[in-house]
Amino acid sequence: FKNTIKTIKYYVLLMSGGPGSGKGTQCEKIVAKYGYTHLSSGDLLRAEVASGSERGKQLQAIMQKGELVPLDTVLDMIKEAMIAKADVSKGYLIDGYPREVKQGEEFEKKIGAPALLLYVDAKAETMVKRLVKRGETSGRADDNEETIKKRLDLYYKATEPVIAYYEKRSIVRKINSELPVDEVFAIVEKAIDELK
Numbered sequence: 001f002k003n004t005i006k007t008i009k010y011y012v013l014l015m016s017g018g019p020g021s022g023k024g025t026q027c028e029k030i031v032a033k034y035g036y037t038h039l040s041s042g043d044l045l046r047a048e049v050a051s052g053s054e055r056g057k058q059l060q061a062i063m064q065k066g067e068l069v070p071l072d073t074v075l076d077m078i079k080e081a082m083i084a085k086a087d088v089s090k091g092y093l094i095d096g097y098p099r100e101v102k103q104g105e106e107f108e109k110k111i112g113a114p115a116l117l118l119y120v121d122a123k124a125e126t127m128v129k130r131l132v133k134r135g136e137t138s139g140r141a142d143d144n145e146e147t148i149k150k151r152l153d154l155y156y157k158a159t160e161p162v163i164a165y166y167e168k169r170s171i172v173r174k175i176n177s178e179l180p181v182d183e184v185f186a187i188v189e190k191a192i193d194e195l196k
């Protein structure tokens, strides 16, 4: 690659929040309005597996055993995807990463400091309700009540501390995601526009 990550001066926005809080829904609207490059760590991993590459095969083996994909692998994939879009990107929207404080620290070291963290916040009860409903049509194996409980536990244990970590730098904007989608987006827009 000709570009290094140093040439990437654009905004990095992190999208954080619990499972079912509405991250994906808001990301879609952000992309439509601002044209940012949307990178979802889960999508990147699944695409790598689907490509049949050597790394994809290794990832698949790890995931089949139910183990965690090494932190460096996920981060390298995000970084490569960022570099690949460096010439055309207006900014990056990173969805679902970092999942734990360690991942946030590594992100800083290898990529840089994000400009904003949108903390999409909904009550546990609301997230469960939305995921159960999403599970009726999503075809996602993890949208069932038992797995949802585990994902929520992991979120509160590992991911919420990430928000506290960035709060110290005052880049966190808390978004009330109990509201209807368009009202949530109005708050998101305000937070992004304040950056400019």
Ligand SMILES: Nc1ncnc2c1ncn2[C@H]1C[C@H](O)[C@@H](COP(=O)(O)OP(=O)(O)O)O1
Pocket: 017, 018, 019, 020, 021, 022, 023, 024, 025, 026, 130, 131, 133, 134, 177, 178, 179, 180, 181, 184
């Ligand atoms: N503000 C809102 N009000 C009502 N339903 C919402 C909502 N935001 C999202 N949803 C619905 C859409 C999905 O079926 C479900 C989960 O949303 P999602 O965007 O897929 O969440 P996430 O990506 O955070 O897991 O909830």
Ligand SMILES: [Mg+2]
Pocket: 023, 024
């Ligand atoms: Mg999502």
